[in-house]
Amino acid sequence: MNWTQSIFKLIEPVVPPRFVIKRLLLLVPVLFGVASVVFAILHLAPGDPAIVIAGQRASAEQLEQIRQELGLRRPLWEQYLGFLWDAARFDFGQSYSISRGNSVRSVIADRLPITLELAIYGQAAGILLGLPLGIISAVKQDSLTDHVTRIGALTGISIPIFWSGPLLILLFSTYLDVFPTSGRIESTLFLPDTWTLFGRELPLTGMITVDTILLGNAEAFLSAAHHLFLPAVVIGVYSTALISRMMRSSMLEVIRQDYIRTARAKGQGAKITLMKHGFRNALIPVVTVIGIQFGTLLGGAVLTETVFGINGMGLTIVTAIGVSDYPVVQGTVLTFALLFTLVNLFVDVTYSYLDPRIQQ
Amino acid sequence: MSSGDSLDRRSFLTAAGSAAAAATLAGCSGDGGGGTEGGDGSDGTAGDGGDGGSDQTLVYARGDHPENYDPQQTTSGEVAKVTNQVFDTLIQFAAGSGGQLEEGLATDYSLDGTTASLTLREDVTFHNGEEFTASDFKATWQRFTQSGYQYYLGDETRSGYGPFTLGNWIESVDASQDYELTIELTQRYAPFLRNLAMFAAAVLSEAQIEAMGDNQADLGSEPAGTGPFQFDTLDNPNERIRLTANGDYWGDGPNVGTVIFKTITENSTRVQDVINGASHITDNLDSSGFQRAEESETATLLRKNGINHGYMAMNMARFEPFRDRQVRQAIAHAINTEAIVNQIYQGFATQASQPLPPDVLGHNDDLDPYPTDKDQARSMLEDAGYGDGFEFELATFSNPRGYNPSPVQTANQVKSDLEDIGLTVNINQFSNFGPYLDYTSAGRHDACFLGWYTDNADPDNFMYVLLDPKVEMDAVPDGQDWVSFDTEGYSTLNVSGWANTDYMELVREAQRTYAEGDRETMYEEAAQIAYDESPWVFIDYAETLRAVNEAVVADSYTVSSVGGPYLNTVELQ
Numbered sequence: 001m002n003w004t005q006s007i008f009k010l011i012e013p014v015v016p017p018r019f020v021i022k023r024l025l026l027l028v029p030v031l032f033g034v035a036s037v038v039f040a041i042l043h044l045a046p047g048d049p050a051i052v053i054a055g056q057r058a059s060a061e062q063l064e065q066i067r068q069e070l071g072l073r074r075p076l077w078e079q080y081l082g083f084l085w086d087a088a089r090f091d092f093g094q095s096y097s098i099s100r101g102n103s104v105r106s107v108i109a110d111r112l113p114i115t116l117e118l119a120i121y122g123q124a125a126g127i128l129l130g131l132p133l134g135i136i137s138a139v140k141q142d143s144l145t146d147h148v149t150r151i152g153a154l155t156g157i158s159i160p161i162f163w164s165g166p167l168l169i170l171l172f173s174t175y176l177d178v179f180p181t182s183g184r185i186e187s188t189l190f191l192p193d194t195w196t197l198f199g200r201e202l203p204l205t206g207m208i209t210v211d212t213i214l215l216g217n218a219e220a221f222l223s224a225a226h227h228l229f230l231p232a233v234v235i236g237v238y239s240t241a242l243i244s245r246m247m248r249s250s251m252l253e254v255i256r257q258d259y260i261r262t263a264r265a266k267g268q269g270a271k272i273t274l275m276k277h278g279f280r281n282a283l284i285p286v287v288t289v290i291g292i293q294f295g296t297l298l299g300g301a302v303l304t305e306t307v308f309g310i311n312g313m314g315l316t317i318v319t320a321i322g323v324s325d326y327p328v329v330q331g332t333v334l335t336f337a338l339l340f341t342l343v344n345l346f347v348d349v350t351y352s353y354l355d356p357r358i359q360q
Numbered sequence: 361m362s363s364g365d366s367l368d369r370r371s372f373l374t375a376a377g378s379a380a381a382a383a384t385l386a387g388c389s390g391d392g393g394g395g396t397e398g399g400d401g402s403d404g405t406a407g408d409g410g411d412g413g414s415d416q417t418l419v420y421a422r423g424d425h426p427e428n429y430d431p432q433q434t435t436s437g438e439v440a441k442v443t444n445q446v447f448d449t450l451i452q453f454a455a456g457s458g459g460q461l462e463e464g465l466a467t468d469y470s471l472d473g474t475t476a477s478l479t480l481r482e483d484v485t486f487h488n489g490e491e492f493t494a495s496d497f498k499a500t501w502q503r504f505t506q507s508g509y510q511y512y513l514g515d516e517t518r519s520g521y522g523p524f525t526l527g528n529w530i531e532s533v534d535a536s537q538d539y540e541l542t543i544e545l546t547q548r549y550a551p552f553l554r555n556l557a558m559f560a561a562a563v564l565s566e567a568q569i570e571a572m573g574d575n576q577a578d579l580g581s582e583p584a585g586t587g588p589f590q591f592d593t594l595d596n597p598n599e600r601i602r603l604t605a606n607g608d609y610w611g612d613g614p615n616v617g618t619v620i621f622k623t624i625t626e627n628s629t630r631v632q633d634v635i636n637g638a639s640h641i642t643d644n645l646d647s648s649g650f651q652r653a654e655e656s657e658t659a660t661l662l663r664k665n666g667i668n669h670g671y672m673a674m675n676m677a678r679f680e681p682f683r684d685r686q687v688r689q690a691i692a693h694a695i696n697t698e699a700i701v702n703q704i705y706q707g708f709a710t711q712a713s714q715p716l717p718p719d720v721l722g723h724n725d726d727l728d729p730y731p732t733d734k735d736q737a738r739s740m741l742e743d744a745g746y747g748d749g750f751e752f753e754l755a756t757f758s759n760p761r762g763y764n765p766s767p768v769q770t771a772n773q774v775k776s777d778l779e780d781i782g783l784t785v786n787i788n789q790f791s792n793f794g795p796y797l798d799y800t801s802a803g804r805h806d807a808c809f810l811g812w813y814t815d816n817a818d819p820d821n822f823m824y825v826l827l828d829p830k831v832e833m834d835a836v837p838d839g840q841d842w843v844s845f846d847t848e849g850y851s852t853l854n855v856s857g858w859a860n861t862d863y864m865e866l867v868r869e870a871q872r873t874y875a876e877g878d879r880e881t882m883y884e885e886a887a888q889i890a891y892d893e894s895p896w897v898f899i900d901y902a903e904t905l906r907a908v909n910e911a912v913v914a915d916s917y918t919v920s921s922v923g924g925p926y927l928n929t930v931e932l933q
Binding site for chain 1: 430433519578581600759
């Protein structure tokens, strides 16, 4: 228990450990619920894993043998308990189809960094554009700039990824041939499995832009950045729109506060007042939105990855559902749920730190 | 609250701002890279090439990236595209042919009674350095089908091709001599030599099988055969595979040093990739891709008659009106298959007239597709006592398949055509193919769309596999030409429940007949019966289409309707 005590000691000045423990315990019923729903849906859905494994040519006897081997003839409650026990150990067995013979764990380990990388870049694009746009819009309220920004933000929120993605591909890839249509790196560039640090071989992260930097391969890095640009923009547009709207309303609220007027009355310059007193305080609710938004970006990855053919968690879920690869569906959905809840936990903890009233 | 806490929060907000800026900069650097990358994959910057090929890189774009390349663990054509480069079979389909056999790892082969005798090629080595001998084939067969074998793949791991290709037919294998193989069959079985040419019968290395021990399922990530290309890199996160030339290959080529299989799911994007020159060859074209390739100045469209069949099966075991031959014929007359192939399939399929496609032995040239004649169809329904019509379910899958590129549109055409003769069709659309197969193989449909790509270009692969119920002859009641799906031994590949004993006798006899002329006659007769009885509406035979970039030397790549792709012969400009 020493390491947990150390962690709590570390976070104590920031946020009370009891609050974190309470939030962590709340994760259990959430994940249990998700696991149960996933199990129920997949067992109610039509489709026989034996046919997925053996294919159309298999005989009835062969299919029956496979059903027995997989335990599909056991009572449902027994299968359910077995699934929960395995899920608690994050063991979902082997993929039936998309990565046949490999464990679902290894599938997730391959795919998760890809999705995280995409979400991080999308978030970066959102923050980069969303914050300044929100501030400008608030400061120049009801001006032409404000109207354009607001309409732009509304449009950004309203355009679905499955429409904007193909449109951008059509424009920038097909007609202008400026960006590649799909993938994460030039098809002829291959990276090694490991990188070397002080003579020690270490595994790569799976995030291709990070890996190419670790390997010191500039050509590969540029290729990876080139490939990721459009998907990050597509994800970033939605994020930008949301962040700028939030920033604007928060900023508008803050700049009407007494302390801003006092600062100005004391002779402080408008820009300094705005950035030092206005921006910082207005950022608090925006940080929350950014955190929650990160979870949504993971969901947005399902669409973005499908449109851009990027083999992350999102495309994996879609493909696994399409070919009835149930262990992969279960594993990836639960991983998404776990990530989403962990991100929300982090946001809650951060927010409670920024505004201690929330701990009550 | 202490001032210290307050300062901490300020520091946090400052840090948050800095992190945002850092992330922003990272985003900017991505932008910067954009302008410098040309995106032309044909340069071949990677791949140092094998000894046998040049240093050029051939890029093959496909729509899916399976992650296991063990020919015994899959039924996927996407896997076969790769394993056909890495492995050889004893006998193989000639490149660019419609299924003609030629020497593979066996230089001489014959089938006499229940004995297949093969002389094997000498001085062939596997990519792992082991010499190829008869015992490799024996180990391959045992791993795939013999549960008593120490390295048996396992019921839940091997594909359905195990029994289908080898297991049901092979009694024993004598590999006592290194370069002579004698295979005893369980019965006379004419398609056997063709089965040996199927991708699932690829010869594995006995040494590798033994080295895998209890981890046989892992062979799919490091396959080592005797083929023209060696398996080099399996890059699952980026959905790519890199193969390098096998300098010791016994056959033609290879003429390039590296082959890369890349994945682009979207059909139109994949074709665009070939037009742009980032890929050299692609397959599974839909109608828009087909047109774009045809109109392109930098790519050509190669087409060949396919050995496949898309059909609508009428389930006699479930739906009573279908038990009447006149009703089935009336439906065949009412459905405008010409409009389906020309308008919906945009002309890259031809109208079907019988179960066997044109390039297969036994295709009956005297049979023409049912002419569309709705007046005749109405009168036939009248004669059958269904003048007031009836209502039935038509099950269909949703995603395009080669033999039916627009299933939902096709279903709507059928619905509209049959409405004209007073029949009501309720379309039951399945979004996933797996559950769909589950549904149809359980016989729960009234009528359904299905299709078949040949495994071995043998007539038996259509006529017996799809239309013989495989029950005992005496299980079919007198005067009845259907059986229920729960009849003992019933093969659910026959989704119409059709059990015509005249037809069954013919195709079973043809399966045991080795004289090609006799077989041909039997299948022609069987095709006539199927035509007259119409258990299916024969819809189309789809063409095999490939888009090829101009960088590929003309005629160095040939499209084959079975086997391949033959990338060993491909040359780049």
